[in-house]
Amino acid sequence: MGETGKSLRSPKSLRSPLGRARGLGSAKEGVNHWWAQRMTALALIPLGLWLVASLVCLAGADYAAVTAWLAAPTSVGAISLTILAVVYHAILGMQVVIEDYIHTPATKLVLMVGLQLGGFAIATAAIVSLLVIAFAG
């Protein structure tokens, strides 16, 4: 410890060393981002495989067959779940990409807002589409 170490314990400062250090790191949000990325990843192993396998099975199917499959309650539920997990996972992943490569504060802010608001808009669009197919079809 040099001068800084001494000054941290100086009687003039009433702040504890922990109080000074808190909030200065790069990861102020703790482990939330990391954990949510892993949880959505875990959910997407079965959900993603199921969705891709279903789409492969629908190859060459006509409109009636595709909408009949999409309208089934299991499809509506599982596709909604998949889209929600994908959107959440994509927001977390793209956020890191933006943070790593975009260093202009204004551009970064615009992209972050677009990513996070756009993500929820896309998830909503997907669920509304599914409900329209299920109830109006």
Added chain:
Amino acid sequence: MAESQSPGAKPHPTPHPRPISPHLQVYKPQLTSFTSILHRLSGIVLSVGMLYLVCWLGAAARGADAFAALQDFNGSLIGRLLLLGWSLAFFYHLLNGIRHLAWDAGFGFELPNAYRSGYAVLAGTVILTLGAWIAAYYQMGAF
């Protein structure tokens, strides 16, 4: 000890002296860095693929004509190439994601194992993508 906040420290030339990503050009290409870069790239590709999937759902909700137009595009050469790219990205990101989850849980991080799993992910991506496309063409009655 790093004491960048001490009063005697020189001011940093940039307004935000935070650590940034390492520069790729100073690294010798390796399987481990290649698979890492590909993971991020496939993630970006899949984010765009998700937008396309939601468009496909929207077309199905809009009606038979809109859906037929999108399916025609899917069947075109450009459409098939896009779907091939997205399926490659999907299987790669899935398998390499499982590799990452294993690392996070503390398994397979030794260099020989990291290389073995890296080659397995690349081989698995090709096999699963080929399998999915053979199954899809079989479904369409191609053979």
